Amino acid sequence: MKKLTAAVVATTLLFASSAALAFHCPADMKKIDEAMAKNPKLSAAQMADVKKFRAEGETLHKAGKHQESVDTLAKAMKILDIK
Ligand SMILES: [Cu+2]
Numbered sequence: 001m002k003k004l005t006a007a008v009v010a011t012t013l014l015f016a017s018s019a020a021l022a023f024h025c026p027a028d029m030k031k032i033d034e035a036m037a038k039n040p041k042l043s044a045a046q047m048a049d050v051k052k053f054r055a056e057g058e059t060l061h062k063a064g065k066h067q068e069s070v071d072t073l074a075k076a077m078k079i080l081d082i083k
Contacts, residue, residue: 021066
């Protein structure tokens with residue numbers, strides 16, 4: 001019985017964290033889009049990187065790879081200096 005409870009708790013936590021991540025990606029993409037709309041002072045190379053990471057993040061999110069998406073979007077956010 002204890003084993004079953006532990007399994008249920010583990011599954012619930014896993015689900016909750018992946019659901020939180022699934023919500024995380026669109027929030028990060030929105031922040032990136034908002035920062036980009038403000039014409040940030042970036043070099044052409046940095047702009048290209050931000051756009052690349054933003055596109056990759058969206059692709060990963062749609063593929064269900066939320067952790068990778070969050071990590072990729074974080075790189076774009078770092079360039080834009082946003083959190
Ligand atoms: Cu996602």
